[in-house]
Amino acid sequence: MDRSPETARAIHQSLLDRSGEAYRTGSFELFAPCFALPTEVHTFEATRKITNEAELEALFDDTLNVLTKAGAQLIRIATEALFADENTIKATHSSRLVIGDRLLAGPFPIFFLVKRSQGAWRLAASQYAVDRPTSFAEALSGVPTQKGKQNAPD
Numbered sequence: 001m002d003r004s005p006e007t008a009r010a011i012h013q014s015l016l017d018r019s020g021e022a023y024r025t026g027s028f029e030l031f032a033p034c035f036a037l038p039t040e041v042h043t044f045e046a047t048r049k050i051t052n053e054a055e056l057e058a059l060f061d062d063t064l065n066v067l068t069k070a071g072a073q074l075i076r077i078a079t080e081a082l083f084a085d086e087n088t089i090k091a092t093h094s095s096r097l098v099i100g101d102r103l104l105a106g107p108f109p110i111f112f113l114v115k116r117s118q119g120a121w122r123l124a125a126s127q128y129a130v131d132r133p134t135s136f137a138e139a140l141s142g143v144p145t146q147k148g149k150q151n152a153p154d
Contacts (some may be wrong), residue, residue: 001086008081011121012091012114016076020124023064023074031060036115036122043128071105072097081114089114089121095128 001009015034022031035056041048043097050056075098081091084117091114096106 002100003083003086005080005082008083008089008091009078011089012081012093013078015112015114015121015123016093020074020076022060023067026064028057033120034123036124038119039123040125041128042126043135067086067097070097070099070104072079076110088117148154 015104019034022028024035026125032053035050037053037056038049038051039056041050041059048059050059075096078093080087080092080128083092088138089112090111093110093112093137094107095110096108097104109129111127114124115124116122117124
C-alpha cells in the first residue's frame with residue numbers, strides 16, 4: 001500500500017465524506033461503519049467514551065439534532081494526514097457549521113486517529129478544539145454547556 005501523505009489524506013477525507021453523507025441523510029447505518037469501537041471523542045468539556053453501538057448512535061443522534069435544529073450542514077476538509085504505521089493514520093481537518101453560504105460556527109481544528117480494523121479504515125479517536133460553549137460541543141461531549149442549556153445553535 002502507498003503510504004504517502006496524499007493517500008493518508010484521501011482515506012481521511014473519505015471517512016469525512018461518508019460520515020457527512022450519513023448526517024445529510026440521517027442514516028446511522030452509513031455512520032456506524034466509519035468508527036472503530038471503542039472510540040473516544042475529546043472536547044474541552046469532556047471525553048466521551050463510546051464502547052458500543054448504542055452509545056455511538058446516541059452521539060450520532062445528538063449531533064444530528066443540533067444540525068437539524070439549526071438547519072445547518074457540517075463541512076469538513078482534510079488538511080493533513082500521515083501514516084504512523086501501516087494500520088494507523090494521524091490526521092487533521094477543519095470543520096465548519098454552515099447554513100447556505102453563511103458561517104454559523106467554526107472553523108474548528110480537529111484531530112482524528114484513524115485505524116485499519118477488520119479490513120476497513122475507521123475512526124478510533126478524535127479531538128475537537130471547539131473553543132467556546134456551543135450546542136455542537138455539547139452534542140460531541142455529551143456534557144451540557146451554558147450555551148447548550150440555552151438551546152442555541154452555535
